[in-house]
Amino acid sequence: MGYSACIVAAGRGMRAGGGTPKQFRILAGRPVLSYSIDRFAQDPACAQLIIAHAPGQADRVRACLNGAKAVLVEGGETRTQSVRNALAHVAHDQVLIHDAARPLVTDAIIARLRAALDSAPGAAPSLPVADALARSDDTGVVPVSRDGLYRLQTPQAFQTTLLREAFQAASSDYPDEVSLARASGLEVVLTDGEESNFKVTYADDFERAEQALAGDASSASLTVTGMGYDVHRMAPGDGVHLCGVFIACPYQLIGHSDADAGLHAITDALLGAAGLGDIGDHFPPSDDQWKGADSSTFLAHAAKIAAEAGARAVHVDVTLICERPKIGPHKAAMKSRVAEILDLDPRRVNIKATTTEKLGFTGRGEGLAAEAVVTAALS
Numbered sequence: 001m002g003y004s005a006c007i008v009a010a011g012r013g014m015r016a017g018g019g020t021p022k023q024f025r026i027l028a029g030r031p032v033l034s035y036s037i038d039r040f041a042q043d044p045a046c047a048q049l050i051i052a053h054a055p056g057q058a059d060r061v062r063a064c065l066n067g068a069k070a071v072l073v074e075g076g077e078t079r080t081q082s083v084r085n086a087l088a089h090v091a092h093d094q095v096l097i098h099d100a101a102r103p104l105v106t107d108a109i110i111a112r113l114r115a116a117l118d119s120a121p122g123a124a125p126s127l128p129v130a131d132a133l134a135r136s137d138d139t140g141v142v143p144v145s146r147d148g149l150y151r152l153q154t155p156q157a158f159q160t161t162l163l164r165e166a167f168q169a170a171s172s173d174y175p176d177e178v179s180l181a182r183a184s185g186l187e188v189v190l191t192d193g194e195e196s197n198f199k200v201t202y203a204d205d206f207e208r209a210e211q212a213l214a215g216d217a218s219s220a221s222l223t224v225t226g227m228g229y230d231v232h233r234m235a236p237g238d239g240v241h242l243c244g245v246f247i248a249c250p251y252q253l254i255g256h257s258d259a260d261a262g263l264h265a266i267t268d269a270l271l272g273a274a275g276l277g278d279i280g281d282h283f284p285p286s287d288d289q290w291k292g293a294d295s296s297t298f299l300a301h302a303a304k305i306a307a308e309a310g311a312r313a314v315h316v317d318v319t320l321i322c323e324r325p326k327i328g329p330h331k332a333a334m335k336s337r338v339a340e341i342l343d344l345d346p347r348r349v350n351i352k353a354t355t356t357e358k359l360g361f362t363g364r365g366e367g368l369a370a371e372a373v374v375t376a377a378l379s
């Protein structure tokens, strides 16, 4: 059974400061909100994604979607109102409500919540309190027992109908859905939370989140780099293939395959990063089966054997060197196609172009050159 996920992203982030609301601030190269969007969008059980945003911030949310489908709704003045607005659009029997300000939610947290919903109306991730607690008031400092106290995180998961009933009964705001649900007597069970699923609340939390992300990357793999370079001759024709995109024009690139110098350079760079030689070793020009071949076959095969060798491309940067055709209008399509072949987030692919000021063979239009750098994670 699929579930709906609501991400509340309509807050102002006053405690974090910094001008831009914290959910749109950049964390390790991407907006904070994009991390939880990706997490839910990649979960096959997540059948609907709803994002509550402040008035006028829809475009900022769209910039975080990276192709994910989501229902965008206006949030409210308080978190409770934002959840209420999102809940009105929920189309599935189970709903997970998540703070945009918790970018490091994991599949395991979601799986535990979903399992808990098999036998409970509501569930929330929790962590025990480790520090001693005290209340400080006019009478002084009063120690408070931490026995039975838990810190609650999000997502908070509920049977949709029951949560809707609890919202109908609620006449004030609550810090979270657990408090709102408990106020109307709904049972909630606690599942294990994770320290890394903390809420970015204060300015220092950005650094903590960056460190957590960097820690993940470095413990999981070694980063390696490969470079590739390719040249093809130009002649009169009806179009060129570049970075997986066909551009109609009165010339062509000459080669044994489709002569896509961009994809060849990326293929060489990936093979280089994985320590697997070069494109000629795997697809010799003397082999007839590669005559006229679509070069995406080469890159897809390179990705497969690189993966078998433990190397996965995480970033690609390409420079196309030519006077013509104009590359600018085709960059977006090239980026998407390269990302598709490598099963990579398009934000991790960069396409650049330059002329050589009419100098040399590229300047004279005798040929086109391509350079690529691939960064790969080696596990």
Ligand SMILES: Nc1ccn([C@@H]2O[C@H](COP(=O)(O)OP(=O)(O)OP(=O)(O)O)[C@@H](O)[C@H]2O)c(=O)n1
Pocket (backbone or CB within 6 Å): 008, 009, 010, 011, 012, 013, 014, 015, 016, 023, 052, 075, 076, 077, 078, 079, 080, 082, 083, 098, 099, 100, 101, 102, 199, 200, 201
């Ligand atoms: N009116 C509001 C207030 C909060 N939130 C969301 O609720 C989550 C948790 O709230 P909090 O950390 O308090 O965020 P802010 O309200 O933005 O922060 P602050 O209280 O520091 O202003 C955040 O993802 C925030 O965007 C929301 O959707 N609508």
Ligand SMILES: C[C@](O)(CO)[C@H](O)COP(=O)(O)O
Pocket (backbone or CB within 6 Å): 079, 099, 152, 153, 154, 175, 176, 177, 199, 201
């Ligand atoms: C929903 C929440 O993140 C659960 O821990 C928390 O209640 C939000 O509190 P805040 O006061 O809005 O930061």
